Amino acid sequence: MFLLALIRQYFPFSPETILIKYIHKLTSFAYPYVHIKFPEYTGERMKRSEAYAAIEAYLSAACSQRAHKLKADLGNDSTKPILSMDGHEEVTDEFDGTTFWWSSNTSIRQTQALSLYPDQEEKRSYRLTFHKSNRQLVLDSYLSHVLKEGREVGIRNRRRKLYCNNPSSNWGGYKSKVWNHVVFEHPSCFDTLAMDPEKKREIMKDLDAFRKAKDYYDRIGKAWKRGYLLYGPPGTGKSSMIAAMANFLDYDVYDLELTTVKNNVELRKLFIETTSKSIIVIEDIDCSLDLTGKRKQKSKKEEDKSEEKKNLPPGPEEKEESKVTLSGLLNFIDGLWSACGGERLIVFTTNHKEKLDPALIRRGRMDKHIEMSYCCFDAFKVLAKNYLDIDSHPLFDAIRDLMEEVKITPADVAENLMLWSMDEDAGSCLENLIQAMNKAKEEEASKKAQASTEENVEGEEEEKSGAQEEGASKRAQASTDEAVEAEEKSGAKVDEASKQTVCNGG
Ligand SMILES: Nc1ncnc2c1ncn2[C@@H]1O[C@H](COP(=O)(O)OP(=O)(O)OP(=O)(O)O)[C@@H](O)[C@H]1O
Ligand SMILES: [Mg+2]
Numbered sequence: 001m002f003l004l005a006l007i008r009q010y011f012p013f014s015p016e017t018i019l020i021k022y023i024h025k026l027t028s029f030a031y032p033y034v035h036i037k038f039p040e041y042t043g044e045r046m047k048r049s050e051a052y053a054a055i056e057a058y059l060s061a062a063c064s065q066r067a068h069k070l071k072a073d074l075g076n077d078s079t080k081p082i083l084s085m086d087g088h089e090e091v092t093d094e095f096d097g098t099t100f101w102w103s104s105n106t107s108i109r110q111t112q113a114l115s116l117y118p119d120q121e122e123k124r125s126y127r128l129t130f131h132k133s134n135r136q137l138v139l140d141s142y143l144s145h146v147l148k149e150g151r152e153v154g155i156r157n158r159r160r161k162l163y164c165n166n167p168s169s170n171w172g173g174y175k176s177k178v179w180n181h182v183v184f185e186h187p188s189c190f191d192t193l194a195m196d197p198e199k200k201r202e203i204m205k206d207l208d209a210f211r212k213a214k215d216y217y218d219r220i221g222k223a224w225k226r227g228y229l230l231y232g233p234p235g236t237g238k239s240s241m242i243a244a245m246a247n248f249l250d251y252d253v254y255d256l257e258l259t260t261v262k263n264n265v266e267l268r269k270l271f272i273e274t275t276s277k278s279i280i281v282i283e284d285i286d287c288s289l290d291l292t293g294k295r296k297q298k299s300k301k302e303e304d305k306s307e308e309k310k311n312l313p314p315g316p317e318e319k320e321e322s323k324v325t326l327s328g329l330l331n332f333i334d335g336l337w338s339a340c341g342g343e344r345l346i347v348f349t350t351n352h353k354e355k356l357d358p359a360l361i362r363r364g365r366m367d368k369h370i371e372m373s374y375c376c377f378d379a380f381k382v383l384a385k386n387y388l389d390i391d392s393h394p395l396f397d398a399i400r401d402l403m404e405e406v407k408i409t410p411a412d413v414a415e416n417l418m419l420w421s422m423d424e425d426a427g428s429c430l431e432n433l434i435q436a437m438n439k440a441k442e443e444e445a446s447k448k449a450q451a452s453t454e455e456n457v458e459g460e461e462e463e464k465s466g467a468q469e470e471g472a473s474k475r476a477q478a479s480t481d482e483a484v485e486a487e488e489k490s491g492a493k494v495d496e497a498s499k500q501t502v503c504n505g506g
Contacts, residue, residue: 032131032132032133033129033130033131033132034129034130034131034132034135034138035127035128035129036127036128036138037125037126037127038051038052038055038125038126038127038128039052039123039124039125040052040123040124040125041123050151051147052124052125052126053150053154054146054147054150054151054154055102055126055146055147055150056084056085056126056150056154057150057151057153057154057157058146058147058149058150058153059084059085059091059093059102059126059150060082060083060084060153060157061153062091062092062093062102063083063084063085063089063091066091066092068089069085069086069087069088069089070083070084070085070086070089071083071084071085071086072084082157085102085104086104087104087105087106087122087124088103088104088105088106089103089104090102090103090104095137095141095142095145096137096141096142098130098131098134098137098142100128100129100130100134100138100142101128101129101130102126102127102128102129103126103127103129104124104125104126104127105124105125105126105127106122106123106124107122107123108122108123130142155250155277159183159184160183160184160246160250160251160252160253161181161182161183161184161252161253162181162182162183162184162186162252162253162255163179163180163181163252163253163254163255163274164179164180164181164254164255164256164257165178165179165180165254165255165256165257165260165261165270166178166179166180167260168260168261168262168266178269178270178273179254179270179273179274184246184252184253186243186246186247187243188240188241188243188244188247189243189244189247189248190203190204190244190248191382192240192244192382192386193237193240193241193244193382194237194375194379194380194382194383194386194410194413194414195237195372195373195378195379195382195410196376196378196379197378199370203241203245203368203370204248206368207245207248207249207345210226210345211249211343214342214343217342223334223338223339223342224339224342224343224344225334225338225339225342225343225344225345225346226345226346226367226368227333227345227346227347227348227365227366227367227368228245228345228346228347228348228366228367228368228370229347229348229349229350229353229361229366229368229369229370230242230347230348230349230350230370230372231349231350231351231352231353231369231370231371231372232351232371232372232373233351233373233374233409234351234409234411235409235410235411235412236372236373236374236409236410236411237372237410237411238283238349238372239283239349241370241372242279242281242347242349245279245345245347246279249277249279249345250277251277251278251279251345252275252277252278252279253278253279253281254274254278254279254280254281255281255283256270256280256281256282257288258282258285258288258322258324258329259288259322260322261322261324262322262323262324263322263323263324263328264323264324264325264327264328264331264332266324267324267328267329267332268328268331268332268337271332271337271338271340272337272340274341274344275341276341276342276343276344277343277344278343278344278345279344279345279346279347280344280345280346280347281347281348281349282346282347282348282349283349284349284350284351285348285349285350285356285360286350286351286352286355286356326357326359326360329360330359330360330365333346333365334364334365346366348360348361348366353369374407374408374409374410375403375408375409375410375412375413376403377399377400377403377404379410379413380399380403380413381396383410383413383414383417384396384417384426384430387414387417387418387419387429388417388419388426388429388430390426393426393427393430395427395430395431395434396430398434399430399433399434399437402434402437402438402441403437405441406437406440406441406444407440407444408436408437408440412436413433416429416432416433416436417429417430417433
């Protein structure tokens with residue numbers, strides 16, 4: 001024992017460790033190269049490594065010239081494929097007069113899950129090899145050059161994505177995804193968006209300033225994000241505006257369906273998994289959840305129903321209710337986590353701004369409130385240009401006059417301007433629109449007339465019931481007076497009698 005302790009004191013490393021160390025020294029003498037491995041998935045949550053993606057993009061140019069085995073995918077320009085190295089392929093790269101070797105490696109990993117069809121997953125990585133004398137060059141400048149260039153190429157090549165959140169029941173497992181995506185291909189842009197031109201210019205200026213404001217946000221100590229609230233009646237272009245924003249900024253879109261998010265923890269997870277240069281959208285926020293802060297008092301009927309439900313086993317169609325709270329959502333927008341990544345827009349849409357909790361939409365959270373409203377003449381001209389390719393027409397004056405009187409949504413205008421058949425032309429479309437507006441005008445007038453008739457009837461009824469009440473109260477008053485009088489009379493009689501009694505007694 002004593003001998004062992006003595007050996008440990010003077011030789012703290014195990015003999016194998018010492019042996020490995022010397023083998024390393026020997027091999028590094030004979031093989032003076034250093035390797036760095038960049039695996040595709042890292043961390044506990046197996047998130048796709050940004051470094052891997054950047055290297056892949058960086059090497060795409062070099063590998064298209066030199067590699068023998070390549071992989072292809074569609075990029076931003078869907079006519080030109082983006083190439084990357086296939087497994088076990090090598091390319092060289094020159095930087096600062098030095099040569100670097102890159103190789104791509106793939107290994108097969110059997111998944112642990114018990115299944116009839118055991119799954120195989122590819123583990124991919126890139127390996128950088130360089131001479132040990134260039135270690136400092138790699139650490140000081142080469143790697144940052146690769147990552148910076150790669151990110152830029154990646155952004156140029158990427159096809160923008162439209163994400164929607166996966167229900168959390170599908171989250172478990174290796175490489176599990178909390179967001180699903182498709183390629184974002186919405187054609188809406190600010191040129192095709194029909195709205196007040198001044199307002200449109202202001203929004204575009206605001207977005208442009210945001211995109212360039214990284215240093216400004218750093219200086220003022222704010223997370224680089226901005227909130228937009230789009231409100232207005234259905235069919236006024238709120239969703240079209242979001243698509244136009246995404247196309248203008250070249251951002252991805254995360255369409256968050258709040259009702260499938262079970263609680264605030266899930267909401268935070270979803271947020272962490274979003275990337276920068278993106279718009280996070282919650283549509284119809286007033287309908288998504290009961291986000292009034294203090295939850296509404298349940299009616300007696302609702303309470304009875306939920307009591308009944310508690311006693312029954314849950315049916316297959318019954319979905320678990322979301323427990324996301326207002327404070328969870330506020331945290332999502334501007335809590336500590338909201339600063340991760342940066343360069344994000346958060347957009348809420350609603351048809352009823354007045355229903356939203358003021359805390360949710362106060363400036364600082366929703367920095368810009370944009371009203372999307374009924375179609376004005378300027379907005380109509382944009383639609384006429386888009387749909388009919390005309391800047392003017394003799395019917396424009398009639399349309400201008402009608403638009404001052406009638407509320408019509410851009411969606412309704414657009415519907416009338418669609419050329420459905422060959423025998424339709426701009427004139428017939430404009431006539432259709434005029435007809436639709438005249439009809440709407442008549443409907444509005446008849447509604448008004450109906451409302452005023454109802455008001456009159458109500459007024460008359462009120463008057464009648466008022467008169468009846470007055471009569472009744474007069475009659476009641478009269479009978480009370482009579483009763484009082486009778487009482488007074490009988491009181492007087494009693495007084496008289498008592499007086500007499502007193503007199504008699506006296
Ligand atoms: N301002 C607009 N400019 C151009 N097109 C518009 C505009 N508003 C509506 N449209 C047309 O009407 C359709 C519906 O518009 P959109 O979905 O953007 O309305 P919305 O305000 O999001 O409605 P909702 O409140 O029902 O979600 C669009 O596909 C587009 O063709
Ligand atoms: Mg919409």
